[in-house]
Amino acid sequence: MSTLAERAVARTPRRLALRFGGMSDKAIAWLFITPSVLLLLAINIFPLLWTIQLSFTNYRANRPNAVLRYVGLDNYRDILTDPEVWHAMQTTAHFVLCRSRWNWCSALDWRS
Secondary structure: OOOHHHHHHHHOOHHHHHHHHOOOHHHHHHHHHHHHHHHHHHHHHHHHHHHHHHHOEOOOOOOOOOOOOEOOOHHHHHHHOOHHHHHHHHHHHHHHHHHHHHHHHHHOOOOO
16 A cells, blocks of 8 residues: 555656656755745835835926936935924824833733
8 A cells, every 4th residue: 555645756747757856855945935035026125125216316206207317315315404304203203102101001910
């Protein structure tokens, strides 16, 4: 009586068995991982790099056909010297600190 693995090997077409038969476990693992890595690159990494590249230009989303001009760090300088941006950052930091403190206190078991 043969095992399940032996029956699977016997039913595998010879051409396919020769094609994958000589591959190591590491190679087969990379064969399965590669599509996920490519999908990760396409969905996450590429848009991140594209956004970083656009941040150094005069790109405006409401004018997509306008000619792009390299402006260097001017966009970052404008943001970091704008008082409204700093006020928004302070408001966000205040909210995060107060909310996290509230969550921490409410998580304590005051009954013991």
